[in-house]
Amino acid sequence: MTHRDLTILVIDENAIRASIIEEGLREAGHRKVTVIHEVHGVARIVETLRPDVIVIDIENPNRDMMEHLFQLTRTVGRPIAMFVDRSDTASIEAAVEAGVSAYVVDGLKKERVKPILDMAVSRFNAFSRLQRELADAKSALEERKLVERAKGILMKMRGLSEEEAFTLLRQTAMNEKKKISEIAQSVVTAAGLLIR
Amino acid sequence: MNALTDIEKFKGEKLSPGDALPAPASIGHPGSRTIRAGFIPLVDAAVLIASAEFGFAEREGITLELVKDVSWANVRDRLAFRQFDIAHMLSPMPVAAMLGLGSNPSPVITPFSLGRGGNAITLSTRLYRRMQDEGTLGGREDALANATALAAVIRKAQAAGEPPLTLGVTYPFSSHNYEFRYWLAAGGIDPDRDVKLMVVPPPMTSDALAAGAIDGFCVGAPWNMVASELGVGRIVATKQDIWPSAPEKVVGMRPEWAETHPETVSRLIVALDRAARWADAPENRDILADVLADERYVAAPADIIRRVLAGEFTIDPEGNRRVIDDYFVFHSGFANVPRPSQALWTYSQMVRWGQAPFSDERLAASVSAYRPDLYRRALGADAAPADADTGPRGATPDDRFLDGHVFDPGRMEDYIESFAIRATGRSQLPIEDG
Numbered sequence: 001m002t003h004r005d006l007t008i009l010v011i012d013e014n015a016i017r018a019s020i021i022e023e024g025l026r027e028a029g030h031r032k033v034t035v036i037h038e039v040h041g042v043a044r045i046v047e048t049l050r051p052d053v054i055v056i057d058i059e060n061p062n063r064d065m066m067e068h069l070f071q072l073t074r075t076v077g078r079p080i081a082m083f084v085d086r087s088d089t090a091s092i093e094a095a096v097e098a099g100v101s102a103y104v105v106d107g108l109k110k111e112r113v114k115p116i117l118d119m120a121v122s123r124f125n126a127f128s129r130l131q132r133e134l135a136d137a138k139s140a141l142e143e144r145k146l147v148e149r150a151k152g153i154l155m156k157m158r159g160l161s162e163e164e165a166f167t168l169l170r171q172t173a174m175n176e177k178k179k180i181s182e183i184a185q186s187v188v189t190a191a192g193l194l195i196r
Numbered sequence: 197m198n199a200l201t202d203i204e205k206f207k208g209e210k211l212s213p214g215d216a217l218p219a220p221a222s223i224g225h226p227g228s229r230t231i232r233a234g235f236i237p238l239v240d241a242a243v244l245i246a247s248a249e250f251g252f253a254e255r256e257g258i259t260l261e262l263v264k265d266v267s268w269a270n271v272r273d274r275l276a277f278r279q280f281d282i283a284h285m286l287s288p289m290p291v292a293a294m295l296g297l298g299s300n301p302s303p304v305i306t307p308f309s310l311g312r313g314g315n316a317i318t319l320s321t322r323l324y325r326r327m328q329d330e331g332t333l334g335g336r337e338d339a340l341a342n343a344t345a346l347a348a349v350i351r352k353a354q355a356a357g358e359p360p361l362t363l364g365v366t367y368p369f370s371s372h373n374y375e376f377r378y379w380l381a382a383g384g385i386d387p388d389r390d391v392k393l394m395v396v397p398p399p400m401t402s403d404a405l406a407a408g409a410i411d412g413f414c415v416g417a418p419w420n421m422v423a424s425e426l427g428v429g430r431i432v433a434t435k436q437d438i439w440p441s442a443p444e445k446v447v448g449m450r451p452e453w454a455e456t457h458p459e460t461v462s463r464l465i466v467a468l469d470r471a472a473r474w475a476d477a478p479e480n481r482d483i484l485a486d487v488l489a490d491e492r493y494v495a496a497p498a499d500i501i502r503r504v505l506a507g508e509f510t511i512d513p514e515g516n517r518r519v520i521d522d523y524f525v526f527h528s529g530f531a532n533v534p535r536p537s538q539a540l541w542t543y544s545q546m547v548r549w550g551q552a553p554f555s556d557e558r559l560a561a562s563v564s565a566y567r568p569d570l571y572r573r574a575l576g577a578d579a580a581p582a583d584a585d586t587g588p589r590g591a592t593p594d595d596r597f598l599d600g601h602v603f604d605p606g607r608m609e610d611y612i613e614s615f616a617i618r619a620t621g622r623s624q625l626p627i628e629d630g
Contacts, residue, residue, distance in 0.1 A: 061397035063267040068368045068395040070299050096277045101269070103299060 006112065007032040009051035011039060013060060017127045021055065024119045043069055053113055054103040055120050063101065070103060091117065098124040143181035150184035153191045230259040231464060233447075234271045235284035237264055237494045238398065239417040239504055240314045240445045242484060243526055244284055247471040249487050255470070256463040264492065267397065268367045269299075276302035281453060282464070284310065287443035288542045290565035292369035295543070295552055305454060306446035306534045307461060307570035308468050311475075311526040314444055314504075315372055315435040316420040317379055319412035320405050321513060323349070323361070324430035337511070337518050339437030340598055343383025346432075350390050363387075364396035364404060364413035374545040375438050376414035381617040382599040388549070388619060405429050416444070417504040417524070418496050425500065427513035434509075436520050438598045439590065441529070443538040454570065465574035472527035481505045533580040534566040537589055540605045548612050550619030559608065 008030055012018035018035045025033045034049055036042065039062035046054075046069065056063060091114070095102065098121045104113050147169065154165040169187070173180040231253075235241040245262065247253045253260040265271050268286060272293070275283045285306070293304035317339075319327075327333060327345040334341070350361065363380075365373040377387040387393055396404050398415040402423040405413065412429075413419075423429030435442055447468065454461050474480055485505055489498035503509075507523025510516070525531045543562035546552040568580050588604040590597040597603070603611055612618065 058270055058273075059266055061266040061400070063269040064367050064397060065395040067269045067299060093277045093279075096273055096279060101273065 005032050006030060006052045006116070007049060008034070008116065009045070009049060009054045010035045011037075011042065011054065011056040011060065011066075013037055013057065014127075017057070017124070020127055021120055021123050024123050025116065028115065028119060030116070039065060042066070052104070053116055055116075056101050056103070058096065058099040058101045066103070091121075095121050099128070100124050143179075143184075146181050146184045146188060150187040153187055157191070229257060229460070230261060231281045231460065232261045232263060232279070233282045233284065234263050234265050234274055234280040236266075236268065236271065236398075238284075238314070238445070239488060239494060239501060239524070240310055241284045241493070242475050242488060242505075242524075243310045243468055243472045244447070245488060245493055246475050246484060247467045250471065250474065252471040252474070253464070253467040256467040258460070258463055258467055260467075262492075268370070272298070272302075272304075273300055275304065275448060275450065276300060278450075281457075282447050282449045285446055285448035286367060286370045286372075287446050287538065288369040288371060288374065288546070289367075290446065290448050291539050291542045291546070291562050293448075294561045294565040295546070295558055297546070297552060298369060303451050304448045305451045305565055305567050305570075306448050307454065307567045307574075308447045308465050309443055309532050309534050309538075310445040310447060310468075311472065311524065311531045312441060312444055312529075313435055313507075313522065313524045314417040315375055315414060316417075316431050316509075317376060317412065317414045317433040318401075318405070318420045318423050318429035318431050319346070320408075320410075321428060321430050323411050324432065324512075327432075339379065339433035340382060342432040343379050343385070343598075345383075346380075347384040347390075350385060354390070360390065360392050361411040362392045362394060362409070364394055364401055364410045364415070366398055366415055367395060368551070369546075371435075371442060371444055372414040372416070374542065374549075375435060375442065377545070377549060378438055379414075379433050379598060381615065384617070386617050402426055402428055418494065418500050421500050421504050421509065422496065424510050424512060430513075431509060431511045431518075433598075434520055434523065436523065439595075440522075441589065441595050443535070443542075446534060454567075458573075461570060462574035465571060469527075469532060469575055469579075472532055475526040476528055530580060533571055534568055536563045536566045536568065537603075537605045539563055539566040540608065541589065541603055544603070544608055544612055547608075548615060548618045554609060554612065 008025060010018055010021050010025075010033065012021070012035070015037055018037065022033055022035050034045070034051070036045065039060065042062075042065075054066075056066060095117060100117070100120045102117055102120065147166075150169060151162060151165040154160050154168060155162060158165075160168065169180055169183050173183045176183065233244055233248075235244055244260070248260040248262050263280065265274070268289065271280070271283045271285060272289060274280045275285075285304070287306075287309070290304040290306045292298050293301050295301075323346075326349045327342065330345045330348045332341060332345050332348070353361070363376065365376055367373065373393070376393070380387045380391065385391060394410070396410060396413060396415075398419045401410070401413045401415055401419050404410045405423055406426065406428040412432075413423075420429070420431050424431055435444070447464075449461070475484055482502060485498050485502040488494045488501050489496060494501060505524050507520040509518045509520060509523075511518050522528075539562045540559070543552070543559065547554045552558060572580055588602050589595065590602045601611070601614060
């Protein structure tokens, strides 16, 4: 089975991440890639597809179902083991950290499967980085809006200029060792309570 | 946190008579103080959660960091790959790990059991009505009569050429799998031939039952009660009916971690012991229920959790109730002692159902998963009864198996062979995923 194309099954409820992984696998020259978004009916898919490698998202609660399936599959003579090389703990830890779990047919050459796992790990990481950046950008925008509102309240209630209002917020934040957005939130909350 | 203060505090704690704890770690080799613990959102994680929430861990100088997870396979892997130091685990998981079963076996031991109880078997209301039609139930809450009635329904369904019933469990190496099989077989149903068993994540059981994807399930609390409250399920047996002192969840850890962190392990056991005693007290159950109900933990209605803890079951959609004494036991009756006989009973069921062959080596490996020595080291020799594991189990009136069998750990092979329904010379049949 050295030069046969590997059959790869990707199970991921997140369609975007699944397509990122699929793209990576195709770029790496894998042509037999199947992607499914739910585990329903997976027993039949595994039976007909007979994948060499299964990549599944670690947040998927249906992993326990897969375990049962593989436990049984083993008893009918098709051993499937998790991860390629148990001695390679660094790459296993990286995979678990990234949220990738993989099932690999026993006996497959490590050199053939490792690039697939490495790719899945890096794509998973890239995806969470993207999500994190998006969340950061969102919260930065929220914070800026909050500071703007607090500034407006201070300008109106205390007759300050925009610059003075900002300086007051910043100074208070420094004195109280808090973030400026937290002070801004307090101002907005207090104003909401005081002014009707 | 000042390490010295912690050590002083620790020294001041009166723990157990006669058996002092090992000296606290020297300043040069401090034991690990932050413990990352993986858990699955279930009521039986209560002792771990109470340790972290009500100061029991803190008092022993431990910061217990609880990490919620979604599957037992994840818990196992994240423990194996050191993302967790310890984990809330199904009692058969350390045994399976020591036997090399499952897709990523890596050694796991348990020095502490998180208590007993919480499991139940629920069937769809539709199926239960068919059982009632058999006319043998007589209006009693009798788990064996329920199993026998189900067997009668199944025989009729087979004769009529109906597809087999699909029943859900939580994990291949789970108390639920063995208890469901035990109950079915006690009623005369072969769990591998007469029905289809599949794995369903516990939070999905009610939906799966309502949608007709499964006809019944065996899971932990609060999911049986949830299905019953929703009117989709009827509780037909509880763990108390099947074997009252069956082990449920345990605290698992890597043997290598336990060896390199002996003080931390002992402190953890002390913290868990205190939390378990606290959680057993009826006056603490309300506040415990409130915390468990939180989004960070079980994320289920506090009202349901309160009733689950009290063993007050709404058994059917009509609101019929049944109160089960000691449905949840977190400490009393030596519930926290990791008894090797429990590991052996689990192994007997693994052999019974063809998950593992029988051999003396495997028998020894199973026993090595449960570590009462670590429990006694932390809490004193008196903390666990000395003869806990020599005598047979299920021989006293308050500790009966559903089918009247008596488990003698010294005669494992005879015990397994004494069951009329078991996997003789065959492996488990494939389990469909629906």
